[in-house]
Amino acid sequence: MEFLSNKPLLITDTILRDAHQSQAATRMTTAEMLPALEMLDSIGYYSLECWGGATFDACMRFLNEDPWERLRTIRAHVKHTKLQMLFRGQNILGYKHYADDVVDAFCRKSVENGIDIIRIFDALNDVRNLEAAIRATKKYGGQVEAALSYTISPIHNEAYFVKLARELEQMGADAICIKDMANLLLPMEAYSLVKALKETVSVPIHLHTHNTTGTGDMTLLMAAYAGVDIVDTALSPMANGTSQPATESLVATLQGTVRDTGLDLEKMSGAAAHFRTVAQRLQDDGILNPKVLRVDTNTLRYQVPGGMLSNMINQLKEAKKEDRLYDVLEEIPRVRRDFGYPPLVTPTSQIVGTQSVMNVIMGERYKVFPKESKALLRGEYGRLPGEVNDEVRAKAGIKPEDVITCRPADLLEPELEKYKAEFKDIARSEEDVLSLALFPQVAPKFLERRDHPERFEAAASVHGKPADPNAVREITVQCDDSVMRNL
Numbered sequence: 001m002e003f004l005s006n007k008p009l010l011i012t013d014t015i016l017r018d019a020h021q022s023q024a025a026t027r028m029t030t031a032e033m034l035p036a037l038e039m040l041d042s043i044g045y046y047s048l049e050c051w052g053g054a055t056f057d058a059c060m061r062f063l064n065e066d067p068w069e070r071l072r073t074i075r076a077h078v079k080h081t082k083l084q085m086l087f088r089g090q091n092i093l094g095y096k097h098y099a100d101d102v103v104d105a106f107c108r109k110s111v112e113n114g115i116d117i118i119r120i121f122d123a124l125n126d127v128r129n130l131e132a133a134i135r136a137t138k139k140y141g142g143q144v145e146a147a148l149s150y151t152i153s154p155i156h157n158e159a160y161f162v163k164l165a166r167e168l169e170q171m172g173a174d175a176i177c178i179k180d181m182a183n184l185l186l187p188m189e190a191y192s193l194v195k196a197l198k199e200t201v202s203v204p205i206h207l208h209t210h211n212t213t214g215t216g217d218m219t220l221l222m223a224a225y226a227g228v229d230i231v232d233t234a235l236s237p238m239a240n241g242t243s244q245p246a247t248e249s250l251v252a253t254l255q256g257t258v259r260d261t262g263l264d265l266e267k268m269s270g271a272a273a274h275f276r277t278v279a280q281r282l283q284d285d286g287i288l289n290p291k292v293l294r295v296d297t298n299t300l301r302y303q304v305p306g307g308m309l310s311n312m313i314n315q316l317k318e319a320k321k322e323d324r325l326y327d328v329l330e331e332i333p334r335v336r337r338d339f340g341y342p343p344l345v346t347p348t349s350q351i352v353g354t355q356s357v358m359n360v361i362m363g364e365r366y367k368v369f370p371k372e373s374k375a376l377l378r379g380e381y382g383r384l385p386g387e388v389n390d391e392v393r394a395k396a397g398i399k400p401e402d403v404i405t406c407r408p409a410d411l412l413e414p415e416l417e418k419y420k421a422e423f424k425d426i427a428r429s430e431e432d433v434l435s436l437a438l439f440p441q442v443a444p445k446f447l448e449r450r451d452h453p454e455r456f457e458a459a460a461s462v463h464g465k466p467a468d469p470n471a472v473r474e475i476t477v478q479c480d481d482s483v484m485r486n487l
Helices: 019-026 032-043 057-060 065-078 100-112 130-137 158-170 188-200 216-226 246-253 265-284 305-317 324-338 348-361 371-378 391-394 414-421 430-438 441-449 452-465 481-485
Strands: 011-015 047-052 082-087 117-120 144-148 175-179 206-208 231-234
Touching: 011 246, 019 265, 032 065, 032 265, 047 057, 047 065, 047 117, 057 065, 057 430, 057 441, 065 082, 065 430, 082 100, 082 414, 100 117, 100 130, 100 414, 117 130, 117 175, 117 188, 130 144, 130 216, 144 158, 158 175, 158 188, 188 206, 188 216, 216 231, 216 246, 231 246, 246 265, 305 324, 305 348, 324 348, 348 371, 414 430, 430 441, 441 452
Parallel strands: 011 047, 011 231, 047 082, 082 117, 117 144, 144 175, 175 206, 206 231
Antiparallel strands: none
16 A cells, blocks of 8 residues: 655644543643753654643643643743644633623733644534634734534544545634544544545644554554544553553654654653653543543444543542443444434543443433533533434523524623623633633632742641642532532
8 A cells, every 4th residue: 555645744743732631631730841841842742732632621620720821831841843733723722602792802812922723623523613713813923723623423424534635624613623533433433534624625734543442553554544644642651541642652653754743752752751651640640541542433333532431430430330331332332322422522521431430320321410410401612513312402401492503602792891891800810810811610719829828837737737729529520519519
């Protein structure tokens, strides 16, 4: 087989974001990244994915860190490599839709603080939910990488994704990303899809996959043969399993070919040595569960991405129901069918996953509907790809006339000035306002710890032990508190 491109394959390394999000619920600290940043910058990557996704929530909720300060710190030490983030379209980094002015402000501040490339996706592939973010990113000088949320269903096929890519290019995308969050894109299908996309659109094609099913390395290689321009990999200490395939393995595989990456394995070795100590710390602390390192071909049946799996394990652990994991995995395809075949990526992965956990733990399907499930079924997140089970929608208390059919953000009035007024007493910057707007339950507590550490020191001295900012319940999925208490 001959390569369909003779250009060097470009690499985005995910060690600073998706690798530890997928394996360890995003618990790597900025201090643990710092010693390796200049080493990473010297390797010659196309970009480093370092921000967005769940990093924002986890920084404040579990690590007592300011996510904006993390970005500024990384930017200060990474001077030659593009920084990339993951952005959930109209959801930004939260779990609901925000008004266009908030989306605009977040894109502006992201670029100002150091982001070069914003990978923008919508969980439902509803392009209406990408319009505002694409427009804002380009306005402020960022590069738009618009994503196809890859999935398999009776309505998702190659023609569907080629049509979607053409539409995203027309909307102004500078690159198209195949976002295969659950490692469902098999090697031969990857070859065919990449080839079809390269024949249809003129912008670069970037492939993001995982190694959950053990096929990720082969998928990347076949995509390289088909002419893919850029791929995501992770340095070996936090690669494979629910994370991305290992960077070093792909670089070695392509050495001496027309697609040789040109990257230096010796330089990678130094950075990898550092991250091995980080991975060991996460495993010793019980955060990196060995289950997420194993190949599980059942993922091809359940379509569960890595971050979703680690979150569900945490939920079941909290409920002392870890033995029900495979019951929940069996329930996920049923819930997904009832909900109109949404791709499983944040926030729909958390919504479908949490609903599946509820159905199993409660002993009765749809006895409880978290508010996010109701919002999804009502159309608040956008147009669901397939037909929704009318009985399930009715059981959630949603009438046909209640379903939203327009772009959901068109129903939202401008919100930014309202948030500025609401948080004027605790926000020190526009970045703080955005943090508070996205995470109103988490950010106020974090900002109080950040801005008034003396209060926590005093409380610690009264109780005779150090305050532990990480002593928070291990639930990273947002849903009703009353529901979680029932788990």
